[in-house]
Amino acid sequence: MVSQGTTTASPDAPPTGVAERSGPTPGERARDALERSWRPVGLLIACLAAWWAVTAAELVEPYLVPSPGTTLSLMADKWSYIWHHSWVTTYETLLGFAIAVIVGIAAAVVMVYSTTIEKTLYPVLLFAQVIPKIAIAPLFVVWLGFGIAPKIVVAVLIAFFPVVISMVTGLKAVDPEMVQLSSTMGAGPWQTFVKIRFPASLPYLFSGLKVAVTLAVTGAVVGEFVGANEGLGYVILQANGNLDTPMLFAGLLVMSLIGVVLFVLVELAEQFLLPWHASRRGDAVTTTY
Structure with missing residues (x-):
């Protein structure tokens, strides 16, 4: 006999005070991938920009460090x-x-x-x-x-x-x-x-x-x-x-x-x-x- 004011929990239900989070949705996966990748991508872009700036300003001779454009071409x-x-x-x-x-x-x-x-x-x-x-x-x-x-x-x-x-x-x-x-x-x-x-x-x-x-x-x-x-x-x-x-x-x-x-x-x-x-x-x- 169950006393009044009490409820029986389902065997599959999580413990009281704990919320179980479902698996990530495709949108959440995409946002997570973007969150992980934007920093290294940003650093790579910054390195390429610095490479381009050094060669464009002719701080070094082209035969020592070619420009990104020359290399990619x-x-x-x-x-x-x-x-x-x-x-x-x-x-x-x-x-x-x-x-x-x-x-x-x-x-x-x-x-x-x-x-x-x-x-x-x-x-x-x-x-x-x-x-x-x-x-x-x-x-x-x-x-x-x-x-x-x-x-x-x-x-x-x-x-x-x-x-x-x-x-x-x-x-x-x-x-x-x-x-x-x-x-x-x-x-x-x-x-x-x-x-x-x-x-x-x-x-x-x-x-x-x-x-x-x-x-x-x-x-x-x-x-x-x-x-x-x-x-x-x-x-x-x-x-x-x-x-x-x-x-x-x-x-x-x-x-x-x-x-x-x-x-x-x-x-x-x-x-x-x-x-x-x-x-x-x-x-x-x-x-x-």
């Missing part, structure tokens, strides 16, 4: 040439990044599940990371020739370390009580890894992937610096040797654009695969009034 005139070399660098970057991700995740899993391997492999990885890749890149050219292989190897070496370190950190950050609970409920090591450890490590992994994908671009270009007849590294070296600063700036701009696009793609993949993570649920939290 050159990019438009030689678009097919730049596109070809950009695609070569992008292909090397993607292939090197993919190999680094696969090998890095596998190495991280082995290191987490074997203390002996971790103590053996971790110092070697750290030693290999501190060696400047530009210093050992000529060795890969000698060993592997002037083809695509040395560029991919350098990209893998540069992108590998962030992947393996972030994955190891993510796998070790799992709550031990969750692992013990899964074990008491009869889950084996493989089920625990698939259902608990790996999903919990994904936020850490994607943080490393966003760093690694930009470093992979640098690795591919560094490999092209040492020995190549195509790619943006080749374009930049040729432009530097010919004192063609507009082409040099064009190569640098396209290389930066490739890195930004790849970073955004990894960011979008993270949003798609990790909608459950706290960093992705800012619009669905409950608020107390």
Whole structure:
């Protein structure tokens, strides 16, 4: 019997004093995207304006710093040439990044599940990371020739370390009580890894992937610096040797654009695969009034 003045709450109703916010509408998503993008876009416009002002005022010689108009005009005139070399660098970057991700995740899993391997492999990885890749890149050219292989190897070496370190950190950050609970409920090591450890490590992994994908671009270009007849590294070296600063700036701009696009793609993949993570649920939290 329910006393007068009391009401029974629905089982699905939120607790008293808490209002549950529904998911964002398309308009809210558009406003949120605009809110996030206007600052970097504004900074980019300010940098271009400063670049234009410096060249228009002739504060530096044109052969040292070309104007934005000259650089963009050159990019438009030689678009097919730049596109070809950009695609070569992008292909090397993607292939090197993919190999680094696969090998890095596998190495991280082995290191987490074997203390002996971790103590053996971790110092070697750290030693290999501190060696400047530009210093050992000529060795890969000698060993592997002037083809695509040395560029991919350098990209893998540069992108590998962030992947393996972030994955190891993510796998070790799992709550031990969750692992013990899964074990008491009869889950084996493989089920625990698939259902608990790996999903919990994904936020850490994607943080490393966003760093690694930009470093992979640098690795591919560094490999092209040492020995190549195509790619943006080749374009930049040729432009530097010919004192063609507009082409040099064009190569640098396209290389930066490739890195930004790849970073955004990894960011979008993270949003798609990790909608459950706290960093992705800012619009669905409950608020107390």
